[in-house]
Structure formats: structure tokens, C-alpha cells
Amino acid sequence: MKSSDPSIWITGAGGLIGHCLMQTCPSTFRAVGILRGDLDLLDATAVEERFKAEQPSGIIHCAAISKSPVCQQNPALAHQTNVTLTQHLAQLSESIPFLFLSSDLVFDGTQGDYRESDQPNPLSIYGETKALAEELVLRNPNHTVIRTSLNGGQSPTGDRGFNEELRRVLRNGQTMNLFTDEYRSPMAAKVTARALWELLAVKASGIFHIAGAEKLSRYDIGRVLTERWGESHGNILAGRLKDYNGPPRAPDTSLCCDKASQILSFPLPSFTQWLKEHAEETF
Numbered sequence: 001m002k003s004s005d006p007s008i009w010i011t012g013a014g015g016l017i018g019h020c021l022m023q024t025c026p027s028t029f030r031a032v033g034i035l036r037g038d039l040d041l042l043d044a045t046a047v048e049e050r051f052k053a054e055q056p057s058g059i060i061h062c063a064a065i066s067k068s069p070v071c072q073q074n075p076a077l078a079h080q081t082n083v084t085l086t087q088h089l090a091q092l093s094e095s096i097p098f099l100f101l102s103s104d105l106v107f108d109g110t111q112g113d114y115r116e117s118d119q120p121n122p123l124s125i126y127g128e129t130k131a132l133a134e135e136l137v138l139r140n141p142n143h144t145v146i147r148t149s150l151n152g153g154q155s156p157t158g159d160r161g162f163n164e165e166l167r168r169v170l171r172n173g174q175t176m177n178l179f180t181d182e183y184r185s186p187m188a189a190k191v192t193a194r195a196l197w198e199l200l201a202v203k204a205s206g207i208f209h210i211a212g213a214e215k216l217s218r219y220d221i222g223r224v225l226t227e228r229w230g231e232s233h234g235n236i237l238a239g240r241l242k243d244y245n246g247p248p249r250a251p252d253t254s255l256c257c258d259k260a261s262q263i264l265s266f267p268l269p270s271f272t273q274w275l276k277e278h279a280e281e282t283f
């Protein structure tokens with residue numbers, strides 16, 4: 001990495017995917033991690049000053065209120081962070097690549113195997129903020145929206161990946177209720193990061209789905225992980241959406257990634273295949 005290499009801001013660099021991006025930055029780019037401790041991205045003036053001073057060559061925007069329950073509890077903060085802040089960064093990035101991390105939860109989950117051209121219809125505040133932000137980002141034809149699904153891995157704070165959450169619960173001897181009839185396309189955050197760098201390198205614009213090549217229920221994700229950890233899955237309780245009484249949930253937001261696969265240099269793996277091929281990794 002040379003100081004003359006294009007510098008790419010990674011917002012949310014202290015989170016799961018942002019941290020992976022920092023670790024996997026190709027030699028042709030220089031990743032600049034934007035951490036909350038250094039810069040509160042909601043401070044528009046401070047953001048503009050830093051942008052002006054550093055003049056990044058691109059931004060991969062991972063910072064977000066990424067937990068759906070937090071968004072449900074604080075819709076104003078969710079909107080300010082996920083929508084207003086995203087719009088501000090996209091405007092500053094008018095003439096440079098801007099990759100925005102969105103979510104499979106922009107869909108209502110009635111169909112599954114969603115393509116980029118399918119119509120969003122979010123059921124949660126989190127999904128709503130992502131869908132709104134997508135529209136704002138896509139006003140610039142050179143900008144990029146990446147929808148991903150459940151990502152796992154090792155986050156700096158140890159509590160961001162779904163695997164980290166499940167492991168903590170099981171280690172504490174608690175139980176977790178996981179739906180047998182709610183499906184996602186889980187993925188290792190490292191793979192998402194690799195795909196993001198490749199899409200940035202070719203300046204791919206528009207919407208792309210980046211997720212695992214296998215649809216799994218939340219319960220099966222839990223089962224696969226406990227098997228990997230050599231633990232009993234007795235503390236994972238099989239839940240059913242019909243018995244659940246909380247805010248609406250999308251039953252099947254699995255993503256079809258054919259469009260991205262035509263650009264990427266590697267196949268997006270299934271979650272179970274990736275785990276098998278990376279048996280040595282802490283996950």
C-alpha cells in the first residue's frame with residue numbers, strides 16, 4: 001500500500017463488516033477506517049471538514065444502526081443515522097464511488113430468492129430506513145447499493161455477528177428461540193468484504209445482492225453453528241412465526257445473487273460450504 005493509492009473511507013470500521021473491510025483491503029487501495037471515537041458521523045460539519053481535508057477517492061458506507069430492535073425502539077435515531085447521514089455522505093461523494101450497505105430486510109419476505117429488480121416492501125423500521133436510503137443513494141447513477149443478508153464473523157466488540165450473539169447466549173447457559181420458518185441467505189462477513197472490494201474496483205453501479213448461495217432457516221443456522229462448535233443444540237428452541245407476537249417479521253428474504261456473480265472473480269459460497277472450507281477459523 002502506497003500513500004498515492006486511492007484512499008477509501010470505511011465508515012463503521014469498528015463494526016463487523018467494516019472491520020473485515022479494513023483487514024482485507026487489496027494492495028491497490030488504502031483503507032481509511034472511520035471510527036465513531038474519531039468522528040461522530042451525525043456531526044455534519046465535522047464530517048464535511050474531514051472530507052474536505054482528506055478528499056477520499058471513494059466511500060464504503062457501513063456505519064448504521066444495524067440492529068432491528070434498536071431501530072424499532074428509536075425510530076428517530078434510526079432515520080437520522082440510516083437515512084439522513086447516508087444521504088449526506090452520498091452528496092459529499094457526488095463525483096466519487098459510494099457503496100451503501102443495505103439489507104435483505106427491504107423485502108417483506110413473502111416471495112424469497114429476491115432479485116435486484118424486485119419491489120421493496122419493508123415490514124420493520126430498520127427495513128424502511130434502508131429502503132429510503134437506497135432511493136436517495138440511487139439518485140446518483142454512479143453510486144452503488146449492496147443488499148446483504150445475515151453476516152457472521154468476528155467483530156472487534158465481539159457482539160455483532162449472529163454467531164457471536166448465539167455463542168454468548170449458549171455459553172451463559174441460556175436458551176435462544178430460533179424460527180424454523182424464517183429464511184435468510186447467511187454469509188461470512190469476510191466474503192462480503194471481498195465482494196465489496198471487487199465491486200469497488202470495477203466501479204460497479206446500481207443495486208447488487210451479495211449473500212450466501214444457500215437459504216437456511218434461523219434454526220438451521222443455529223444447528224450448523226452448534227455442530228461446528230461441538231456443542232449440543234438442546235438450548236436452541238425451535239420457534240414458529242405463527243406463534244410469535246412481536247413486530248412483523250419477513251419470513252423469507254433469501255437473495256438471488258446472479259447479477260453480482262457475473263462480475264465477481266469467485267463464486268459466492270453457501271454458508272455450510274464456507275464453514276467446512278474454513279474449519280481452522282474462529283467463527
Ligand SMILES: NC(=O)c1ccc[n+]([C@@H]2O[C@H](COP(=O)([O-])OP(=O)(O)OC[C@H]3O[C@@H](n4cnc5c(N)ncnc54)[C@H](OP(=O)(O)O)[C@@H]3O)[C@@H](O)[C@H]2O)c1
Nearest residue numbers: 012014015016017036041063064066101103149150151160
Ligand atoms: N451484519 C449483518 O448481518 C448485516 C445484514 C444486512 C445488512 N447489514 C448492513 O451492513 C452494514 C454493516 O453492518 P455491520 O454488521 O458491520 O454493522 P455493525 O457491526 O453494527 O457496525 C456499524 C458501525 O457503525 C457505527 N456507527 C453507527 N452510528 C455511527 C455514528 N453516528 N458515527 C460513527 N459511527 C457510527 C457503529 O458504532 P458503534 O458500535 O459505536 O455503535 C458500528 O461500529 C450496516 O449498514 C448494516 O445495516 C448488515
